Amino acid sequence: MILVTGATGTVGREVVRRLPADGPVRVLTRRPDRVGDLPEHVEAVAGDYGDAPSLERALKGVTKVFLLTNAVGGGDDERFLRAVRGTDVRLIVKLSAAAVANPAADDAITRWQRRCEARLRECGTEWTLLRPRAFMSNTLGWAPLIASGRPVSALYGTSPNSCVDPRDIAEVAVRALTEEGHAGRAYTLTGPEPVSAVDQAACLSRLLGKPVRFEEWDVARARAAYLRRHPEHVAEALLQSAEQQRAGAKARVEPAVAEVTGRPACSYEQWAADHISRFADGAASPQQGWAGAGRHPG
Template sequence: MILVTGATGTVGREVVRRLPPDGPVRILTRRPDRAGDVADHIEVAVGDYGETRSLERALRGVRRVFLVTAGVGGDDDERFLRAARAADVRLIVKLSAAAVTNPGADDAITRWQRRCEALLRASGTEWTLLRPRAFMSNTLAWAPLIASGRPVSALYGTSLNSCVDPRDIADVAVRTLTEEGHEGRAYTLTGPEAVSAAQQTACLAELLGRPVPFEELDPARARAAYLRRYPEHVAEALLLGAEQQRDGAKARVEQTVREVTGRPARSYAEWAADHLRMFGSGVP
C-alpha cells in the first residue's frame, strides 16, 4: 500500500494520477470534498497531522509514503514520522526544497526544511528526498491579473530561477515510490533552463497573442504584499529567498529529471502552453 499525503495539492494530485492502477493507493486529506472523483483502487482517508488516531488509521498496512508538509516551523513531520515508525512503514519519499543545499540560505522556511530532512534521516525509516526549485505553477497567481489586463509584478523580476514543472516532480516521485534503488538518495529537481519572471511574462504574452505588461516591485511593496498573504516569518523568508535568487543562487540547472525518468524536464513554455486556458480565463 502506498499512502500519498498532500494529495489535493499541486504535486500530490499529480502523483496520485500517475501511480499505476494495479497497486493499492490511499490518500490522506483533511478535505475529502477536494479530492474529487478518485479511481476504484484509491482509498480516501480523512485525517490531520495533529490527530494521532487519524494518522494511525491512514498508515495501517502502508509500506511506502509520499510525504508533504507545509506548516513552516511546526512539528507535523515529527508527529507523522512517529506514527510511521509505529506502523512499520518501509520508505518515505519527502518533498523538500532545493534551497536546503545552499549554504547562504538561512531563512525560516529553509531552516525548517533542513530540520524536517534531518528528522527523516534519523528516523530509522528508509528515505528519499525530493528537492525541487520553484514550481512553474506558481505563476498561476498571475492569472486574474492577466485576464483583466493588469500588469504582472515581481521582486527582482530579471533574476533567474530554474523552476520545475510539478508534473516532473510527480514523475520522479512515482519512480521513487515504485522502483527499488532510490533509497538514501536526495534529488534536486529543476527545469531545463533558468528563467526570470519577466521572461515568463513574455512567454505568456507570446502564447496568448496579446501584451502582458510587467512591472518591477520594490522590496517595500513586495513585503507588504507578502504580509497580506502570509505570517511575518514566512514573508521575511520569501524576501530573503528573493535576494538569494537575485544573487544567482537559484539559477543552476540539474539533469535529475532526465536521469530518473529517462526524458528531459519540461520547459516553462511547455508548461504554460498546457495551462494557457487558465491564464485566458483568469481562473487559476
C-alpha cells in the same frame, strides 16, 4: 499500499494521477468529502497532521509514503514520523526544497525544511528526498491579473530561477515510490533552463497573443504583497529567498529529472502552453479531477 499526503495539492495530485493502477493507493486529506470521484484503486481517508489517531488509521497496511507538509516552522513532520514508528512503512519519499543545499540560504522556510530532512534521516525508515526549485505553477497566481489585463509583478524580475514543472516532481516521486534504487538519494529537481519572471511574463504574452505587462516590485511593495498572503516569518523568508535568487543561487540546472525519468525536464514554455487556458480565463485555483497523467510533459 502507498499513502499520498498533500494529495489534493499541486504536486500530490499529480503523484496520485501517475501511480500505477495495479496497486492500492490511499490519499490523506482533511476533507475527504471534497476530493470527488477517485479512480477505483484509490481511496481517501480523513487525516490531519495535528490528529495522531487519524494518522494511525491512515497508516494501517501502508508500506510506502509520499510525504508533503507545508506549515512552515511547524512540527507536522515530527508528528507524522512519530505515527510511522512501529508500522509497516519502509520508505518515505519526502518533498523538501532545493534551497536546503545552499549554505548561504538561512531563511525560516529553508531552516524548517532542513530540520524536517534531518528528522526523516534519523527516523530509521528508508527515505528519498526531492528538492525542487520554484514550481512553474507559482505563476498561476498571475492568472486573474492577466485575464483582466492588469500587470504582473515580482521582486528582482530579471533574476534567474531554474523553475521546475510540478508534473516532473510527481514523476520523480512515482519512480522513487515504485522502482528500486532511490532509497538514500536526494534529488535536486529543476527545469531545463533558468527563467526570470520577466521571461515568464513574455512567454505568457506570446502564447496568449496579447500584452502581459511586467511591473518590478521594490522590497517594500514585495513585503506588503507577501504579508497579505503569509504570516510575517514566511513573508521575511520569501524576501531573503528573493535575495538569494538575485545573487544567482537559483540559476543552476540539475540533471536529476532527466536521469530519473529518462526524458528531458519540461520547459516553462511547455508548462505554460499546457496551462494557457487558465491564464485566459483567470482561474488561479488548482485543477480538479483525477484522470490519468496522459502524455509525459516535455
